[in-house]
Amino acid sequence: MKTLLRFQLNGREVAFEAPPHARLLDVLRDIAGLTGTKEGCGEGECGACTVLVDGRALNSCLFPALEADGRSVVTVEGLASREGGLSELQQAFVDEGGAQCGFCTPGMVMSAAALLAENHSPSDDEIREALVGNLCRCTGYTQIIASIRAAGERIGKAATQ
Amino acid sequence: MAYEYHRSGSLEEALVLAAGDDSALIAGGTDLLVALRKRKRPAPRHMVSIRSLPELAEVSEQAGSLHIGAGVPMADVLANTVVREHLPALTAALAVIGSRQIRNVATLGGNLCNASPAADSAPPLLVYEATLELAGSSGRREIAISDFFLGPGRTVLRPGEIMTAIRVPLPGAGAQSAFLRRSRVAMDLATASLAAAYTARDGKLINLRLAAGAVAPTPLRLRRTEAFLEGKPVAEETLAEAAEIARSEVAPISDLRGSEWYRRELIGVFLSRALRPRSTRMKGSA
Ligand SMILES: Cc1cc2nc3c(=O)[nH]c(=O)nc-3n(C[C@H](O)[C@H](O)[C@H](O)COP(=O)(O)OP(=O)(O)OC[C@H]3O[C@@H](n4cnc5c(N)ncnc54)[C@H](O)[C@@H]3O)c2cc1C
Ligand code: FES
Ligand code: FES
Numbered sequence: 001m002k003t004l005l006r007f008q009l010n011g012r013e014v015a016f017e018a019p020p021h022a023r024l025l026d027v028l029r030d031i032a033g034l035t036g037t038k039e040g041c042g043e044g045e046c047g048a049c050t051v052l053v054d055g056r057a058l059n060s061c062l063f064p065a066l067e068a069d070g071r072s073v074v075t076v077e078g079l080a081s082r083e084g085g086l087s088e089l090q091q092a093f094v095d096e097g098g099a100q101c102g103f104c105t106p107g108m109v110m111s112a113a114a115l116l117a118e119n120h121s122p123s124d125d126e127i128r129e130a131l132v133g134n135l136c137r138c139t140g141y142t143q144i145i146a147s148i149r150a151a152g153e154r155i156g157k158a159a160t161q
Numbered sequence: 162m163a164y165e166y167h168r169s170g171s172l173e174e175a176l177v178l179a180a181g182d183d184s185a186l187i188a189g190g191t192d193l194l195v196a197l198r199k200r201k202r203p204a205p206r207h208m209v210s211i212r213s214l215p216e217l218a219e220v221s222e223q224a225g226s227l228h229i230g231a232g233v234p235m236a237d238v239l240a241n242t243v244v245r246e247h248l249p250a251l252t253a254a255l256a257v258i259g260s261r262q263i264r265n266v267a268t269l270g271g272n273l274c275n276a277s278p279a280a281d282s283a284p285p286l287l288v289y290e291a292t293l294e295l296a297g298s299s300g301r302r303e304i305a306i307s308d309f310f311l312g313p314g315r316t317v318l319r320p321g322e323i324m325t326a327i328r329v330p331l332p333g334a335g336a337q338s339a340f341l342r343r344s345r346v347a348m349d350l351a352t353a354s355l356a357a358a359y360t361a362r363d364g365k366l367i368n369l370r371l372a373a374g375a376v377a378p379t380p381l382r383l384r385r386t387e388a389f390l391e392g393k394p395v396a397e398e399t400l401a402e403a404a405e406i407a408r409s410e411v412a413p414i415s416d417l418r419g420s421e422w423y424r425r426e427l428i429g430v431f432l433s434r435a436l437r438p439r440s441t442r443m444k445g446s447a
Contacts, residue, residue, distance in 0.1 A: 020164060044191055064208075
């Protein structure tokens with residue numbers, strides 16, 4: 001039996017039917033067609049599936065889709081502008097070489113988005129701590145941290161101008 | 162995995178649903194959904210969600226105790242200023258549980274009710290002598306956390322019973338506490354952990370409580386070690402003798418996280434690190 005589920009997805013009201021055991025990840029990828037969010041382990045270990053629910057980073061592979069009802073969900077697609085322009089954070093990943101194969105990147109970007117929303121100028125240790133739940137098999141951590149640091153600086157500058 | 166999913170709107174409703182046949186409670190789901198996926202347990206017919214039940218969502222200070230709703234995500238417990246100021250062992254434990262993504266959904270109640278011997282919130286709550294508030298269809302009761310765990314995955318919870326809150330007496334002025342833990346890598350479960358709470362008066366240990374994780378079928382109070390150390394000054398020889406008692410008081414197994422021998426050694430090392438005066442204490446691995 002499917003249940004109707006309504007929530008805000010990247011700023012728009014959406015409604016989908018989902019079976020009771022569907023994960024938020026399944027609804028995003030298979031029903032909403034937003035394949036930016038990746039599935040690595042499916043068990044909360046790798047962070048490739050990270051999205052924001054009510055502003056908080058969580059693993060969409062461990063989040064029952066029905067729990068998204070009435071909430072606000074932001075995926076990596078939601079960070080870009082409606083016209084497709086990249087956000088400062090996404091652009092910083094491009095500029096600093098923060099992506100290699102790119103599989104972990106959407107999750108990294110979402111964890112970083114949650115961090116930067118509360119702290120524009122995180123230290124490298126704070127960045128590392130925020131990324132404990134995001135694994136990169138290409139081991140590009142140094143550039144990922146540089147990307148997030150650069151994004152924080154740009155956002156901070158924009159805010160003081 | 163063909164279950165029905167019920168989002169309960171109130172504690173009363175959840176208790177009725179949970180009392181039904183073949184139902185399982187789900188809070189943050191970070192233990193339960195992984196266990197189902199790995200087929201470590203059969204799927205229930207009815208999944209009863211207690212996520213964001215208002216009755217389980219509050220953190221408040223009441224008459225010298227901190228009342229923490231069982232459904233509060235770890236991240237919110239960790240951000241609470243009373244927790245950070247008065248409960249350093251709990252703060253240190255929560256800070257290393259999983260990742261931010263996990264702590265944003267995983268609950269304190271779920272960590273205890275899942276009853277893993279390695280549940281990181283358990284040793285601190287044991288040394289703070291927390292009281293657990295339980296609600297069932299036949300009424301409410303309270304139980305000391307030291308009476309809660311029965312074995313791996315087993316607790317005194319009756320079928321359909323819901324933990325509503327964890328009540329932690331706030332330690333008095335001068336009380337100290339610490340949590341030490343070793344894991345192989347970040348995001349791994351503890352190989353062993355130890356929490357300690359005490360007051361140092363004239364260089365002597367007063368009201369000492371010790372609890373260990375991942376070294377027995379349940380999280381464990383180290384009562385023999387406590388009794389040996391109570392009222393004694395912290396001297397190297399005393400600590401060495403206490404470490405010996407602690408090593409014999411735990412009952413670890415060997416598994417992929419560490420051997421039985423290594424786990425006993427860790428408990429001895431954690432004990433002296435936790436109790437040495439601050440100036441000489443090595444920085445904890447937390
Ligand atoms: C990647 C990863 C890393 C992790 N790292 C750690 C770690 O470092 N340390 C650690 O201790 N744990 C860790 N865990 C385990 C887990 O996240 C915690 O145990 C968590 O606190 C469980 O809470 P939950 O709300 O998600 O529980 P759930 O999965 O919802 O529930 C767990 C069990 O408790 C029962 N239950 C839940 N709430 C109640 C209640 N209020 N009353 C009665 N029964 C209830 C459920 O029926 C279920 O059987 C990790 C898990 C993952 C996936
Ligand atoms: S796919 Fe969700 S954490 Fe790996
Ligand atoms: S860029 Fe390949 S996994 Fe991170």
